[in-house]
Amino acid sequence: MTVDVSTPPAEAAQDEAPSDLATRARADGVKFLLALFVDLTGKPCAKLVPVEAADELQYEGVGFAGYAAGAMGQQPSDPDLIALPDLASYTPLPWVREGLALVHCDPHVEGKPWPYAPRVILKTLLERARAQQLELFAGAEVEYFLVSRDADGRIAPADAKDTSAQPCYDARGLTRMYEHLTAVSTAMNALGWANYANDHEDGNGQFEQNFAYADALTTADRVITARYLISVLAEQRGMTATFMPKPFSDRTGSGMHLHLSLWRDGAALFPDGTDERALGLSEVAYSFLAGILEHAPGLQAVLAPTVNSYKRTGAVSTRSGATWSPRHASYGGNDRTHFIRVPDGNRIEMRGGDGSANPYLALAAALAAGLDGIERGLDPGAPGADDGTKRPELPLTLLHAVDALAADPVVGGALDAAGPGVCDYFAGLKREEFFAWHSTVGSWEVDRYLTAF
Known part of the structure; x- marks a missing residue:
């Protein structure tokens, strides 16, 4: 890797997040959002959310059966993982599919960040x-x-x-x-x-x-x-x-x-x-x-x-x-x-x-x-x-x-x-x-x- 690291890159700032996921997605022509997180092994897990449900995704999250998702520290009897999106990570992906975007999520259980979620661990x-x-x-x-x-x-x-x-x-x-x-x-x-x-x-x-x-x-x-x-x-x-x-x-x-x-x-x-x-x-x-x-x-x-x-x-x-x-x-x-x-x-x-x-x-x-x-x-x-x-x-x-x-x-x-x-x-x-x-x-x-x- 040969890149100048003498100054922090301006584009990396996480505080430039869009305030409204639905508005941002529609402005980009996005029709579906991949609400994504990874398990402890790095397996990407996602649900495909239509832009019409972007508000629900932003404010309520989307549910996953954690045991089925993979290495997430859950058993079949445990409550759902609720993936809440980090809007700063919103990424349009028209090169993959026209109208598709991805947003990285932080899994929560019963309202609290889930400690087995790798992204939660790094943020901590x-x-x-x-x-x-x-x-x-x-x-x-x-x-x-x-x-x-x-x-x-x-x-x-x-x-x-x-x-x-x-x-x-x-x-x-x-x-x-x-x-x-x-x-x-x-x-x-x-x-x-x-x-x-x-x-x-x-x-x-x-x-x-x-x-x-x-x-x-x-x-x-x-x-x-x-x-x-x-x-x-x-x-x-x-x-x-x-x-x-x-x-x-x-x-x-x-x-x-x-x-x-x-x-x-x-x-x-x-x-x-x-x-x-x-x-x-x-x-x-x-x-x-x-x-x-x-x-x-x-x-x-x-x-x-x-x-x-x-x-x-x-x-x-x-x-x-x-x-x-x-x-x-x-x-x-x-x-x-x-x-x-x-x-x-x-x-x-x-x-x-x-x-x-x-x-x-x-x-x-x-x-x-x-x-x-x-x-x-x-x-x-x-x-x-x-x-x-x-x-x-x-x-x-x-x-x-x-x-x-x-x-x-x-x-x-x-x-x-x-x-x-x-x-x-x-x-x-x-x-x-x-x-x-x-x-x-x-x-x-x-x-x-x-x-x-």
């Missing part, structure tokens, strides 16, 4: 930061593969000509996906996201489309909207867009790198031209960074929350020659081998996250870890993988990461920010996911053991 952490006159800004790099599936379910890059051993930045592969990439770019720019680059990534069939940073809540909303937009536009062209971290064992996985900075009263707190470590960061930034490094093992359960995630971070080689995923909680300058890269003095880049990460939870947990570093005045030591201390190794599997999460009161506390029990619930879901995979006999086992004894 952001309020804690504001109590210290701190505001988190974030940028996200959204990587994904465009694939096709054959009759047997096998996947391959949707572009059959994308076979180069080193396809990154290849102009021909980029051009063959011109219609899809430009459709996404056009939509992002029309929405004011300031798309500034679209590229072919390191894996065959892998792409990245960048947009400008914003306040953390706006960026998390945009990641969810971008995934939806990219997926639907790919489907319209007969392809599947996947944010799965490692769809191909021999190719680079998809990350979701997060660029973070703290601000106070419109002033950036990270830059410092007198930095003795020559990375341009302030002591506040180093303490924030140190907090993230100290909590990195537990953070990985949120940043890399699937079984497949650890096929990415555990990879030792790929077809292109590099994995681009960190294995230790190290930091350094403009060096992509670290868990935290410092491209310049304005921000840090957290590289442990992948395409399966829930952006609300990822930003909430990272913020909690960073604030802990500031509160305790932590020092990350000298830059580099070997600074004279042993850098923590990142978890080897999802199970290891969940165990680290359960043992980390700061990261676990971030998940419990809006109410108790969320961390235990999330950890339980992820343990079940790991053992469901572990109990399934796969082709690797058959190939290795069928005639081995």
Whole structure:
């Protein structure tokens, strides 16, 4: 990500919300609204609301059976989730369907924000930061593969000509996906996201489309909207867009790198031209960074929350020659081998996250870890993988990461920010996911053991 972060972007301000959803929607020619929220796994859940019912949506919300929606901490006997829209997130989507718009919602139960809702969790952490006159800004790099599936379910890059051993930045592969990439770019720019680059990534069939940073809540909303937009536009062209971290064992996985900075009263707190470590960061930034490094093992359960995630971070080689995923909680300058890269003095880049990460939870947990570093005045030591201390190794599997999460009161506390029990619930879901995979006999086992004894 190469974007100027020396001044906060004006378009990110959440206080520019329309006062009346129905009036705004009709002015834009919107006939239907997707009232959307995500569960703890990042699954987008929505109801399609006609513009004639926009007032009811705005003032009363729309109901969901939480247990049916997914990982929302509910049982079949529990009261409905009532999704109340945040009008600042209103997003027309005529590129998906003419007359369609999306609005992100905060689930409530019996009149109170639901503590298992990821957006509610992030908003709670952001309020804690504001109590210290701190505001988190974030940028996200959204990587994904465009694939096709054959009759047997096998996947391959949707572009059959994308076979180069080193396809990154290849102009021909980029051009063959011109219609899809430009459709996404056009939509992002029309929405004011300031798309500034679209590229072919390191894996065959892998792409990245960048947009400008914003306040953390706006960026998390945009990641969810971008995934939806990219997926639907790919489907319209007969392809599947996947944010799965490692769809191909021999190719680079998809990350979701997060660029973070703290601000106070419109002033950036990270830059410092007198930095003795020559990375341009302030002591506040180093303490924030140190907090993230100290909590990195537990953070990985949120940043890399699937079984497949650890096929990415555990990879030792790929077809292109590099994995681009960190294995230790190290930091350094403009060096992509670290868990935290410092491209310049304005921000840090957290590289442990992948395409399966829930952006609300990822930003909430990272913020909690960073604030802990500031509160305790932590020092990350000298830059580099070997600074004279042993850098923590990142978890080897999802199970290891969940165990680290359960043992980390700061990261676990971030998940419990809006109410108790969320961390235990999330950890339980992820343990079940790991053992469901572990109990399934796969082709690797058959190939290795069928005639081995």
